[in-house]
Structures are given as C-alpha cells and as structure tokens.
Amino acid sequence: MLDVAARAGVSGQTVSRVVNASPRVDPVTRERVEQAMAELGYRPHRAARALRTGRTQTIGLVATTLATIGNSRMLQAVVEAAAGRGYAVTVVTLDAASGIGDAFARLRDQGVDGAIVLNEATAVVRDATAPADLALVVVDSPPDDRFAVVRTDHAAGARAATEHLLALGHATVWHLAGPEASFAAGERERGWRAALAGAGREVPPVVRGDWTAASGREAVAALGAPDAELTAIFAANDQMALGALRALADAGRRVPEEVSVVGFDDVADAADYRPPLTTVRQDFDELGAAAVAALVDAIEGAGHASVLLPATLVPRASTAPPPSAAPSPPSAAPSRAPSRA
Incomplete structure (x- = not known):
C-alpha cells in the first residue's frame, strides 16, 4: 500500500479508502490510485485484512434450493451487488436433514460477516432463534424486530x-x-x-x-x-x-x-x-442490491430497517x-x- 501511495502521490490512508470502496475519495484521485494499483500488480489480501479489521468482507446466502428461477436470479443479483461493495458471497443450502442452526454454523466456520436468507428458507428462520453474533437480512418475510426484512410488494x-x-x-x-x-x-x-x-x-x-x-x-x-x-x-x-x-x-x-x-x-x-x-x-436486481445494502449497514452497526419494493404489471x-x-x-x-x- 505504501508503494501504491508513493506512485499515486497520495497518503496510505487514501489508498486504504480506495481499497475499501469508501465514498470519501474524489473520482480523479480514485482513478489515479487504481491506476497505480494496476501498474504495481497490487491486490488486497483478504485474509490479512480480516486479521486487522476482524471482518472477512464475505457474506453468506442461505436458500432451500437454487433450482427455482427466483432463487437463481436472487443469487446472481446478490453476488453482483456484493461485489460492488467489495464483498464475496458463500452459499449454503438447507435440506431435510439439516436445520437453519446447522446452516448458520457452517457460515460461522467460513467466517462470514453476515447472511442473507432467501424466500422459502425464511419460514425456518422465523421459527428459530436469530443468531446474536451474525448480522442477518431476510428476503420475503413479515417485518421482524430481530433482523432486517427486504421484500417485494x-x-x-x-x-x-x-x-x-x-x-x-x-x-x-x-x-x-x-x-x-x-x-x-x-x-x-x-x-x-x-x-x-x-x-x-x-x-x-x-x-x-x-x-x-x-x-x-x-x-x-x-x-x-x-x-x-x-x-x-x-x-x-x-x-x-x-x-x-x-x-x-x-x-x-x-x-x-x-x-x-x-x-x-x-x-x-x-x-x-x-x-x-x-x-x-x-426487480430482482433491485431486490438483491437492497438486501446487500441492508446487510452491510447491519454489519457496520447502522441498525436495520425493512424495505418494501414495488411490483409492476x-x-x-x-x-x-x-x-x-x-x-x-x-x-x-x-x-x-x-x-x-
């Protein structure tokens, strides 16, 4: 990062802000830093960053199946929105032999910062104890004080x-x-x-x-x-x-x-x-972006709020x-x- 800062003529803190997609960098400076990163072959090291920040920049997605069009479209939308915020996505699916607690345990083992629960899997979450140590957003569920809810009308x-x-x-x-x-x-x-x-x-x-x-x-x-x-x-x-x-x-x-x-x-x-x-x-793209935004807010301690998106004939x-x-x-x-x- 110091090499990138020297080549771009900025501080190390500015490089850090660019790497973490902070809005507090003007476009001209961001472009200069990104060019320096490309010239030097700089890539952020996710594991090293996790040791420093306590966050892995990874979110989980829980679904009962990815075979339905709605769930597969949501997976694509979440992955794209997460990438735009600098997050990776890991997926777990529920089956008859495993419960939501097992899914959350697998996500914790992978060090995710939070999780998005999709559609049919939400019924299982509503009847379970919400994990206190895992930021959570549920897609398509009644409003719930325990976690953020994002849904279509x-x-x-x-x-x-x-x-x-x-x-x-x-x-x-x-x-x-x-x-x-x-x-x-x-x-x-x-x-x-x-x-x-x-x-x-x-x-x-x-x-x-x-x-x-x-x-x-x-x-x-x-x-x-x-x-x-x-x-x-x-x-x-x-x-x-x-x-x-x-x-x-x-x-x-x-x-x-x-x-x-x-x-x-x-x-x-x-x-x-x-x-x-x-x-x-x-709008699956908007739904996925809203779910990711709500989860990042929850991860960063900004609380949670329900989001209701319109449906159009x-x-x-x-x-x-x-x-x-x-x-x-x-x-x-x-x-x-x-x-x-």
Whole structure:
C-alpha cells in the first residue's frame, strides 16, 4: 500500500479508502490510485485484512434450493451487488436433514460477516432463534424486530394482475398458487383474494403448484382446462403460467381468445412465450442490491430497517376480454340486386 501511495502521490490512508470502496475519495484521485494499483500488480489480501479489521468482507446466502428461477436470479443479483461493495458471497443450502442452526454454523466456520436468507428458507428462520453474533437480512418475510426484512410488494402486484383481468370483463379469476409454506405465494394469494372481494366477485378454490412449469400444467389440467367457465387464470409465477399455457393448448383452449393467463416475476423468457405473457415484474436486481445494502449497514452497526419494493404489471398478449365480452363481428350489409333501367 505504501508503494501504491508513493506512485499515486497520495497518503496510505487514501489508498486504504480506495481499497475499501469508501465514498470519501474524489473520482480523479480514485482513478489515479487504481491506476497505480494496476501498474504495481497490487491486490488486497483478504485474509490479512480480516486479521486487522476482524471482518472477512464475505457474506453468506442461505436458500432451500437454487433450482427455482427466483432463487437463481436472487443469487446472481446478490453476488453482483456484493461485489460492488467489495464483498464475496458463500452459499449454503438447507435440506431435510439439516436445520437453519446447522446452516448458520457452517457460515460461522467460513467466517462470514453476515447472511442473507432467501424466500422459502425464511419460514425456518422465523421459527428459530436469530443468531446474536451474525448480522442477518431476510428476503420475503413479515417485518421482524430481530433482523432486517427486504421484500417485494407481492400482494399489491397480485391485486393489480387480478384487477386487470376483471377490467377486461372476466366474471372471476382462478388462481394457480405457489407452495403453501412460501411467504411470497401467500402474499400473492392474499392480493388475488382482496381484488376479487373488493369487486364482489366469486372466489374460486385455489389450486397449487410447486413453482415448476410441470406442476402448473398438471394443476390446470386437473382444474378442468376444457371448462368454458374457466376464462382467466392468475399464476403465482411465470413458470407455472407456462405450464398453464401448455395445459390449455392440450385441451384445445386458445389463449387469449378463450382464456387469459397472467404470471408473476417477468422472467427473461416471458416476452417470448406463445403468446407473450402478461405478468407482474419484480426487480430482482433491485431486490438483491437492497438486501446487500441492508446487510452491510447491519454489519457496520447502522441498525436495520425493512424495505418494501414495488411490483409492476406488464400487459402483453396473453390477456384479452372473455368470449362473451368480445364485440360481435359486424354483420354484412344486405346485397342489393342491380336496378334495371
């Protein structure tokens, strides 16, 4: 660091601030220091820094699985946001044989400064004793005084999706829900129910999937895809919506001419579904950045606060008025025989 400081013409403290991504360095000076670091081949030594500061600049991420689109998108978002703050990420997954205490123990063994808990794993954390020696941020959970909570407004997004379908003229909306233990799935179901109740509409029985396209296809097929009364489906994620599209096609129901379908998440492929999927967008990049920012604040002793991010309806071609509400084609004008002179 002294060599870098000498070459850049700054103090060792300034080099330290640049290395630690401190905002207290003007851009011109930062660029000069970074150029000197590159010329000298300087790389911060994480283990040595940990001995000096008591921090490893590493955060943990706890998930039940990384196979779902939501969790894999969150992992990517967290890794990118953490790298921007100078942190590395280590991942542990929960299984039936290990509890949340074991996950936290593994993270402590790796010397993490704090941890982010994702989605389905949050239900386990809520029922456990929060670790006093580990800064914690939970993604998708009710507010909790023990740790920071970062979540998308799933209920508002689901309500917007349902109200969109009702506004098109559908008498009611069926819901393809996610797993019962999922907080996000429960919030989306709550928003769907609120929209139907607010409009005074019938609330159909819920059918459930496990977030996969296959479960969506099976659930909608069992629901009675050929039933003409089924004109609108709100699926709790885009993968299950994709499965619903397959089940409806197998039953000979056209989307959106006969049945409208809305998903949730706005995954990268949603616009390329057939037809392009109307969905509710949650910003995974913003969610990951908010989770990392909240965790760094907690690590640095700034306390914790809950963050609620909006969800936005993205209308596409998979929704339309139901057949009964579609305008009738104009009748042909009666033909008239040519007059004779």
